[in-house]
Amino acid sequence: MAPKIKLSLNNKTDSACKSALKTAAGRKKGSLETLEEAWARIEAMSNTPAEVRMISEVRAALEAGKIGREPASVAKGSRLSKAELKRIYPEVKSILQQEILENMVANMPSNYWLIQTEAQFSKLLRLLEKEEIMIFDVETTGTNVFQDYLVGHVIGCYSADIHAYIPVRHDTEEAQLNAEYVAEKLKPFYEDKRIKKVAHNGGFDKAILANDLGIQLENLWFDTMPAMVMLNENEASFALKTLATDYLKIPSLTYKELFGNKGFNEVSDLKVAGAYAIKDSDLTMRLMDFQHKHLKRFPSIERYFFEVEMPFVSTILDTESTGFKIDEVYAAEYAERLKNEIDTLENELVEAFEGININSPAQLKPKLEKLTGTKLESVDAKKVLKPLAGQFPLIQKYLKFKGDVKLYSTYISVLPKLVEEKTGRLHPSYRANGATTGRLSSSGGFNAQNLPSEARKIIVAPKNKVIVGLDFGNQEGRIAAAKVQEPFLLDAFRQGKDPYIALATIAYHKNYDEIGKDSVERKRAKTGFLAYIYGTGDRTMGEQLGISKDEAHELKEKLGQQMPRLKKWAQEQRQFVKRNGFVWIGKECRKRRLPDALKGEYRPLLQSTNAPIQGEAAIQTKITMNKMCEMLAEWRQNGRDFKQLATVHDEILVEAPLDITEHERDMLVNVMTQSYLLDGVENESDVEIYMERWGDAVRWQEFTEKRGY
């Protein structure tokens, strides 16, 4: 159970506590070991890091007299145990939390304003009128931007160095200004394009303002979270409090550490709420100053940050707000069908394998070994079992079972539950820099980036809408060709050829037309090409292609002769990272810091070639999405209901009206191909139309035929 936090401020150490302390001190004589010995004994146990922290915190609290031992344990005369420490730990934590909060209130600086009257609020508004830079942060009931609501505004005036909290919806008897009144007064400032806004993870705050209060925040100018990514993408945590502790040397506990899982509305003492909330504005401002100073040392990174990453905060928010529509009837039927199939398969498998838990690899392995009569390395479905499936129907059945379970339990049974009640849509949630290379990641129950095609079928276009899928054609291949200026690849792209087939014609002495899209030759050439970027070794490459290590080596060499610049570039990247501990991404837009390369580790050498390619592709996608968002917003102004729906790395999904015109289609493609140009290579974008289900694509021709006009 989460510890309860007392939020009153005048509760001194009570007498119960003091008497418990006396008991603790006095009980020493009844025991065979001294307290000192007890601590030594417990500290010598094999403790996890969390336990070590727990023990030291409880010890400090006991020795400072902040808490006593358990009366029951003392009465029994039992010696101090780790279990007892664990039992009293929640109370220790609660006492420490309260102490810190009391401290924050007692030492609240004079430039921290808690605003509870109109007079105070007016004073703040007058200050704001003179500000060019405003720090802001919203305090809320939780972190769901659709369900949770604002309970208070944190506002900071940069030049005046005044930071304020305006509580409006706390569950308290204390005086609070009227929520609507405050929102109405602040709205002009939030929406003023001339005022630069500074926030930490401002996308969240922007979404709450929009969804809860109908405020459209303008000019989110500096977000200290993506800024930190620019300065060090390897940071273990990007939480404001962690960064403040580490970089500003201002020790700061996180929200969870201070308030646990409660919503901020439950903090009933507004002085406590204020002291905590206002500090965020101060920290954000200081962090911004610190980061801005460091960004200025790298003008190319600074420029990228302001031109791409900052607008992208709004772009991704806009994308998330659209949301997918789910065909709930179809999903329910599909789930039912899968469940039945899984149950049947499971029963059959359990019977065949004599009642074991077939979901346990440990239990399954010996059974499969008995079945096949061979020693198995593992029960890895892809690597080990698939080759055996043809020979053993039971293994075939098991693989089917595994596949169905994955589909059912990860996607089909789960997705419908994640539909947001307020909007009726399934909203993806992205982290703009979820991957260290700058790629996006997606999480929060619904990962929009790893849906298998079977699961995509439960997603549909809304009535009178279609989903338009725009795919970069061989995005990473083109970026690699342009980056290293490899003549062979550049020529292939220029001639509209598939570069992998072109490579295969050389490696296998065949004509271009003789090598198909799905041919072994093309696959080998592609794998060989990627091997230079991924750093694949001969043995692994051989395994991937089902050829010998020597054959793989030979193929790689052959391709290397065709792509001397790529080969050379890969070598140079490795040299560079070994010397400098980082590589550049894009035109010095951002760094991928790989400090372990300086220690001679191997993995960074692989990353040194992959990160620039994957990272630049991410930059291209972000810039393109920014442009797309801008254009679609204009279209909506003109009554055309287009919205960005999602992205899957090299793909952008747009929700479009059914009557989308050919011209509009071309404009979408134009944004894809012209927003981020490559040296010596044209971009290419495919267009697919999903009239009904995501996954069931039709080409434009077929689309217009089916549409009937």
Next chain:
DNA sequence: TATTCCTGCCAC
């Protein structure tokens, strides 16, 4: 019983 670690698998 709840948390953390590991394995395996989905995507690009």
Next chain:
DNA sequence: AAACGTGGCAGGAATA
């Protein structure tokens, strides 16, 4: 000696 990159998540196993 050899080493393919970036993610998220389900569920068993291990831990406490």
